[in-house]
Structure formats: C-alpha cells, structure tokens
Amino acid sequence: MxxxxxxxxxxxxxxxxxxxxxxxxxxxxxxxxxxxxxxxxxxxxxxxxxxxxxxxxxxxxxxxxxxxxxxxxxxxxxxxxxxxxxxxxxxxxxxxxxxxxxxxxxxxxxxxxxxxxxxxxxxxxxxxxxxxxxxxxxxxxxxxxxxxxxxxxxxxxxxxxxxxxxxxxxxxxxxxxxxxxxxxxxxxxxxxxxxxxxxxxxxxxxxxxxxxxxxxxxxxxxxxxxxxxxxxVAEFVGSPPMALISSDGLAGFAEGQKLGIRAENIQIAPKGEGRLTCTITESEFLGSETLIGLDHEHATGLCILKSGMALMPEGETIDITFTDDHLHVFDAAGNRMAAQA
Structure with a gap:
C-alpha cells in the first residue's frame, strides 16, 4: 500500500x-x-x-x-x-x-x-x-x-x-x-x-x-x-455504546459538560463507596459476559460488563465507580474537549 x-x-x-x-x-x-x-x-x-x-x-x-x-x-x-x-x-x-x-x-x-x-x-x-x-x-x-x-x-x-x-x-x-x-x-x-x-x-x-x-x-x-x-460518535461506535453522564451528576466538572465512559471501564463498588448509585434495569447474558443495564437520573446508556453468567435482579440498586483517566469530556455542544485530543 x-x-x-x-x-x-x-x-x-x-x-x-x-x-x-x-x-x-x-x-x-x-x-x-x-x-x-x-x-x-x-x-x-x-x-x-x-x-x-x-x-x-x-x-x-x-x-x-x-x-x-x-x-x-x-x-x-x-x-x-x-x-x-x-x-x-x-x-x-x-x-x-x-x-x-x-x-x-x-x-x-x-x-x-x-x-x-x-x-x-x-x-x-x-x-x-x-x-x-x-x-x-x-x-x-x-x-x-x-x-x-x-x-x-x-x-x-x-x-x-x-x-x-x-x-x-x-x-x-x-x-x-x-x-x-x-x-x-x-x-x-x-x-x-x-x-x-x-x-x-x-x-x-x-x-x-x-x-x-x-x-x-x-x-x-x-x-x-x-x-x-x-x-x-461516542454513542454510535461501540457495542454497547459509550454512556454519557451529565456533569451535574459528578463533582469537579464544569456545568453543561458531558462525560463519556465505556462499559468495560466501570466497576461495581461497595455500598456507599461508589461515584454513582444506580438502579439495575436489565441483565443480558451474552455468553462470555453479562451486560447489566443501569439507570441514573444524570446519565444515558450506563451499563457494566461482567464475565460469564452474572445476572443481577432488576430494580436492585448498586454503586459504581470509575477513574477520571477513563472519562471522555465533551463540552455543552457535544464536542470533545481540546485537552483530550
């Protein structure tokens, strides 16, 4: 080539x-x-x-x-x-x-x-x-x-x-x-x-x-x-797509920002020790892993992936956590912030 x-x-x-x-x-x-x-x-x-x-x-x-x-x-x-x-x-x-x-x-x-x-x-x-x-x-x-x-x-x-x-x-x-x-x-x-x-x-x-x-x-x-x-792009590419969290839901970020996070970078935290408390909306067994859908008032598309068969009851609340290193920051217009380019 x-x-x-x-x-x-x-x-x-x-x-x-x-x-x-x-x-x-x-x-x-x-x-x-x-x-x-x-x-x-x-x-x-x-x-x-x-x-x-x-x-x-x-x-x-x-x-x-x-x-x-x-x-x-x-x-x-x-x-x-x-x-x-x-x-x-x-x-x-x-x-x-x-x-x-x-x-x-x-x-x-x-x-x-x-x-x-x-x-x-x-x-x-x-x-x-x-x-x-x-x-x-x-x-x-x-x-x-x-x-x-x-x-x-x-x-x-x-x-x-x-x-x-x-x-x-x-x-x-x-x-x-x-x-x-x-x-x-x-x-x-x-x-x-x-x-x-x-x-x-x-x-x-x-x-x-x-x-x-x-x-x-x-x-x-x-x-x-x-x-x-x-x-x-964040929501179109990837399966599952990237979740988006409003900066209202997380401390330390400017008002109006959107924060993107991939499912593989989210972990379940002990009660009271996570960054977000979410409600389980679905569990989907995919063979090698289980996709667990989550609901939070300041987020869309939140989910986590667990290895193997790991079904969790719908309606249960769990705490999740992630590091800032894995966050993608978008401005109010939805564009990637220049510092991450």
Missing amino acids: TNAPFVVIKDVAKRWNGQLGVEGITLKIPEGSFTALLGPSGCGKSTTLRLLAGLELPDEGKIFIDGKDVTTSAASDRNLSMVFQSYALFPHLSVAENVVFGLKVRRVPKKERQEKLRRALEITGLLGYEDRKPGELSGGQRQRVALARAIVAGQRLCLMDEPLSNLDAKLRNSVRKDIKKLQRDLGITVVYVTHDQTEAMSMADTVVLMKDGHIQQFGPPEDLYNKPNNTF
Whole structure:
C-alpha cells in the first residue's frame, strides 16, 4: 500500500431541490486501502458512494481517481467496479455467464474470459457452480457471484453498497471475512457503505462516520472508539455504546459538560463507596459476559460488563465507580474537549 491518495474527494456537495444530500465532503483514500462509509439511514453515505461512482454528479467540489479529474465523467469512464446489496444478477444466466457478462460486453477474447472466470471462481470458492442459475444458490453464494464479477472486471477500485445486508448473521460474518481477504489478496482499493458498525470496525483501515450529510469523524477504527470527536460518535461506535453522564451528576466538572465512559471501564463498588448509585434495569447474558443495564437520573446508556453468567435482579440498586483517566469530556455542544485530543 502506498501513501499517495488514489481517490480524492474535495469539498463535494450534493443537494436535491435545495434539500441537503451531502455537504463539504473531503476525503483522501490511499491505494490498496479499505475505507468504510458508516452511519445511520439518511446520513449521506450512499450518496457519497454514488457520487464517487458517477451515478450522481456533485453540485460543488471535485472528485479525482488515480490523479484524473472524474467529477463529470460517466460511470463507465471511471475504471471501477461495484457490488450492490441486491446482487444485481441476471436470473436467466448461469453463474459463469453472470460473472463474465461485462467482459463479453467489452468484447474481451474468449480465452482471456475463461482464464479470468476460473481465477475469480477459485478465489470466491465457486468452482463447480459454473452452470447453476442464481435461483439455485444461497444468498451467500449469490453475493460471491457478485464478488467474482467484480474481480474479473480487474479494476483497482471497487465500490460496495451494503453488500451483506440481505444475508443472515452467520453468512454476514462468513462473507465479511471473504471480502476482507479478497481485498488484501488482490490489493484493490475498496470503499464500502454500511450502517453496521461491526462490519466497518472489523473490516476497514479507515472508518468515515457520517450524520446528516456531514462527516463527523474519520480515521482508524480504534480512534473512533477511543477518541470520539463528539457525543454522536461516542454513542454510535461501540457495542454497547459509550454512556454519557451529565456533569451535574459528578463533582469537579464544569456545568453543561458531558462525560463519556465505556462499559468495560466501570466497576461495581461497595455500598456507599461508589461515584454513582444506580438502579439495575436489565441483565443480558451474552455468553462470555453479562451486560447489566443501569439507570441514573444524570446519565444515558450506563451499563457494566461482567464475565460469564452474572445476572443481577432488576430494580436492585448498586454503586459504581470509575477513574477520571477513563472519562471522555465533551463540552455543552457535544464536542470533545481540546485537552483530550
């Protein structure tokens, strides 16, 4: 992987009838990297991907791919491949025909098509399925066909729009690993849209978290988890999300501040010796640990994690404690205080 930006999105904006789509989007994506566009529905992540793909044209800003200004270029001129949520397979064509369809359209010689087809099927574990129709395949196999089609396209940039959202949890986990391995083995640049933070955090080198058409934070997954820019990032990233405590509930902090704390950094204290007294609202056994939800008048999202099976009765009051070192301090507007940057 090189450090030179392979994809550059600079001050891009898109609006429809005056309504915001995205605003001020600026990103530099190195070649060979995996970038995830993450956020809730309507945040602008798919719009950003469509602008990069050439399926939409920006109202402002510039887009460069491999040093070439493609801001107004047609999608077909951008030298990229796409994998969609819906697989976008032709039901009447076989697996092999679906995979090489684009190569046939481009009049790639038959021998070259066959070589690329075999390699793509081998990489995606689909050898032996060449003659099957999409209707005879599982959801995971269909998504692998879509991946094989992207591989034979041979493009250095691949855009993926929620490719796993139609799969069940077990298949999502399996295909997620396939996609990451493919990206590494082929050395391609992937820009991947998802609303699922587990996908983004486990697959991407860089996560771009969006809200209301704006980028809230971008960087390595661990930075978004450990150093959230604002309370939105703090509450969106992590499972369970970061709890927020009003400074009214803790001594020694300025009025109006919000204090963030992760569940793994909270401990149960002896009665009368904790920093907060909370009421247990739920206990959820997760296998290796138990998640215990807590209620406090000055906090949201408070919970603790205990190892193994450690259910506690709802309605019981407990004291909890934590150190200031583990607190994230946000100002009244919800932005991370500069001293912690």
